[in-house]
Amino acid sequence: MTERTKxxxxxxAPPQQAAPRQNMxxxxxxxxxxxxxxxxxxxxxxxxxxxxxxxxxxxxxVQAPQAAPAAYAPAPAAVAAAPSAKAEAAPVVxxxxxxxxxxxxxxxxxxxxxxxxxxxxxxxxxxxxxxLCIVEAMKLMNEIESEFAGEVVEILASNGQPVEYxxxxxxxxxx
Amino acid sequence: xxxxxxxxxAAPTAETLAPLIAGTIFEGKVRxxxxxxxxxxxxxxxxxxxxxxxxxxxxEEQSAGKGRAGHTWQSDPRDGLYCSVLLRPxxxxxxxxxxxxxxxxxxxxxxxxxxxxxxxxxxxxxxLLGNKKFCGILTExxxxxxxxxxxxxxxxxxVNQPKFPPELREIATSLRIEAGKAFSRVAVAAALLNxxxxxxxxxxxxxxxxxxxxxxxxxxxxxxxRNAPVWVEEDGGYEGITxxxxxxxxxxxxxxxxxxxxxxGGVRKR
Numbered sequence: 001m002t003e004r005t006k007x008x009x010x011x012x013a014p015p016q017q018a019a020p021r022q023n024m025x026x027x028x029x030x031x032x033x034x035x036x037x038x039x040x041x042x043x044x045x046x047x048x049x050x051x052x053x054x055x056x057x058x059x060x061x062v063q064a065p066q067a068a069p070a071a072y073a074p075a076p077a078a079v080a081a082a083p084s085a086k087a088e089a090a091p092v093v094x095x096x097x098x099x100x101x102x103x104x105x106x107x108x109x110x111x112x113x114x115x116x117x118x119x120x121x122x123x124x125x126x127x128x129x130x131x132l133c134i135v136e137a138m139k140l141m142n143e144i145e146s147e148f149a150g151e152v153v154e155i156l157a158s159n160g161q162p163v164e165y166x167x168x169x170x171x172x173x174x175x
Numbered sequence: 176x177x178x179x180x181x182x183x184x185a186a187p188t189a190e191t192l193a194p195l196i197a198g199t200i201f202e203g204k205v206r207x208x209x210x211x212x213x214x215x216x217x218x219x220x221x222x223x224x225x226x227x228x229x230x231x232x233x234x235e236e237q238s239a240g241k242g243r244a245g246h247t248w249q250s251d252p253r254d255g256l257y258c259s260v261l262l263r264p265x266x267x268x269x270x271x272x273x274x275x276x277x278x279x280x281x282x283x284x285x286x287x288x289x290x291x292x293x294x295x296x297x298x299x300x301x302x303l304l305g306n307k308k309f310c311g312i313l314t315e316x317x318x319x320x321x322x323x324x325x326x327x328x329x330x331x332x333x334v335n336q337p338k339f340p341p342e343l344r345e346i347a348t349s350l351r352i353e354a355g356k357a358f359s360r361v362a363v364a365a366a367l368l369n370x371x372x373x374x375x376x377x378x379x380x381x382x383x384x385x386x387x388x389x390x391x392x393x394x395x396x397x398x399x400x401r402n403a404p405v406w407v408e409e410d411g412g413y414e415g416i417t418x419x420x421x422x423x424x425x426x427x428x429x430x431x432x433x434x435x436x437x438x439x440g441g442v443r444k445r
Contacts, residue, residue: 103268140314143317145317
């Protein structure tokens, strides 16, 4: 458990929700729940603008290594919470924009080594397959490539920052 | 040349390794070089160009060996084993990170088989003898969000270095220094490739079961995993006491401010 998600109860938003936006769409709620499951957080409350979201998960297994897979199906309480939030939230749909997400939990690096030039900067044009950053976990360096050709309109992580599985790292305006 | 010198001088080539790695995913796929910039850089390049899973790069000497965070790795000609393997595991990126720990275990078990020495794992996968490092591992991944295209595990093992320069003497060692005799790099390489083959086959046969086994064995082979006072080189650096691995293999460290999860930083004993 990282410092940002202390204990099994948390009243703060997880890191990927750091952007000061008022609305959440269904995908974001789904991701949030996946994050909570992955981090083994049992209870979670979020109030933001019109949205009030409460997630409570329950499972009987306490055997450590098996707990994570057993908990992968979100508990009914979480599923029930989602539709009500969805009803109040206007989904944010932006056409022509794609997000590059982290495939693993790890540390985000903007360059191949400390002090080197960042792989990309805001406003850069990128090609499909171009390396955008590295996410490192357990000395495993994962080069994240752009799945799209386009322009980097936003970089959502900062150098050295811990990132979660599925956390958006780049916003790309697709050409 | 004495018998021992002859054994130590034999190079781990496609020919010398062939009879020893039959039946593994690496059979018939060893590429041996006298000098190479970096075995991992070559393997990553070839991975992108479509090289076959199980291809192995071994170099007698690396002119640009690489470590984490831009660290270099000193590669003495013919004394060490510098080896990178290309894998295309049918695992998700989230599942494949455990291979980082599995590779360390493979080194520990291979070194034991070839030399009788038991290395100590320093999370995530440095291997030490007498608190000095003799093996470094760096894994590189090329992946989409849900699919691994290819992964390269690069391993540098100090086998027969007789000594190290003063600036490394306190932190680096070799199997020869620890045992007082030289070893066959062919035997170490063969044991390593066999051990890696076992780890990868187990992971692909069932990742949950394999991961549990890896975590249990890692804790057995690491004095760093539990109750060790450590300094963590991550997030500006902090200190704490290690409290084992979580279900994914991340090191847990108890600090004054609560339990923390080490994602990528190295740890040092205090």
